[in-house]
Amino acid sequence: MTESPDVEPLAFADLADAVRQLRKRELRLTTARRLVLEALFAAEVPLSAEELAEHSGLELTSVYRNLETLERHGFARHVHLGHGPGRYLLVGRGEREYLYCERCGQLRALEPAELEPVRDQIRKRFGYEARFTHFPLAGRCPACAQAASRAAATAA
Amino acid sequence: MTESPDVEPLAFADLADAVRQLRKRELRLTTARRLVLEALFAAEVPLSAEELAEHSGLELTSVYRNLETLERHGFARHVHLGHGPGRYLLVGRGEREYLYCERCGQLRALEPAELEPVRDQIRKRFGYEARFTHFPLAGRCPACAQAASRAAATAA
DNA sequence: GTGTAATTGAGAACACATCGCAATAGCAAT
DNA sequence: ATTGCTATTGCGATGTGTTCTCAATTACAC
Secondary structure, eight states: OOSSOOSOOOOOSSHHHHHHHHHHTTOOOOHHHHHHHHHHHHOSSOEEHHHHHHHHTOOHHHHHHHHHHHHHTTSEEEEOOSSSOOEEEEOTTOOOEEEEETTTOOEEEEOGGGGHHHHHHHHHHHOOEEOOSSSOEEEEOHHHHHHHHHHHHHHO | OOSSOOSOOOOOSSHHHHHHHHHHTTOOOOHHHHHHHHHHHHOSSOEEHHHHHHHHTOOHHHHHHHHHHHHHTTSEEEEOOSSSOOEEEEOTTOOOEEEEETTTOOEEEEOGGGGHHHHHHHHHHHOOEEOOSSSOEEEEOHHHHHHHHHHHHHHO
């Protein structure tokens, strides 16, 4: 797990395309690597190393090593959703940023452009360049926010 | 480490005040508890359990248990700064939210009110109720953002 | 096919956090 | 002060997530 994902995301449309990019970088297409890539291509949501290992029958160690390599070279990324294991995803078909509900675990993926106004406001007020790729924007999803405010009203 | 800090923060001005609140809740003021509280009162920045244990000579286990109790009762909180251990702080003298630089580790603490405009925009656009207490708003501090954009300009 | 280096499996090790349990020590009541 | 109840402690074991070591294997270039 790379500490700070400073790596330039790589663009690739499908597995064959990703493999071409691998070859350019003297990375081999081993069975293990192909299985990890396939699983990530098939995934709708970010997956933990454990899930990838179970799904593929690979050693957990090997999964971690492949994920690390893929991250280092800009193929993949991980995101932290609350406590619990990091979750991995491919970035080749476009970067995503996340909103995460700390109450129910709901994850909403956004195009970076959708967050530009928020980022802008933060930049202007605090000078920070915000990114919600590695640590998502945490809080309450609409449903949980409503539930919480109803509960507060009842308690009062 | 409580998974989701749903606990109402408690108000207390100093150690004596905190102790009064402890007593109300049938919590004892043991030597260990007092040492943890004192260290947290003295701290300028959120501290890891390890740091608290070293500083106080207490068992790491005992520190974790006290932190857990303090969190459960609304005295303390923890925040996640990148990878690495959770870091604990008292909330009695007012809640804080955080901006965290993933490049240099700089942490900026803000009054929740200062983030209200940002929260507002997020609420209007996405319906999410954002909180930067448990997972800070991550990104680049002004200095690192500038350094990065200069580097990008040079590379181009 | 052969050589070379990247990669793998298998297990140990590591970092952070929690649990079990007998011994200890706060605090209330006397 | 003493006693009794029970929260809390020390200490070791355990759990979860991740990385390391190293000999054996395998992808890929030639």
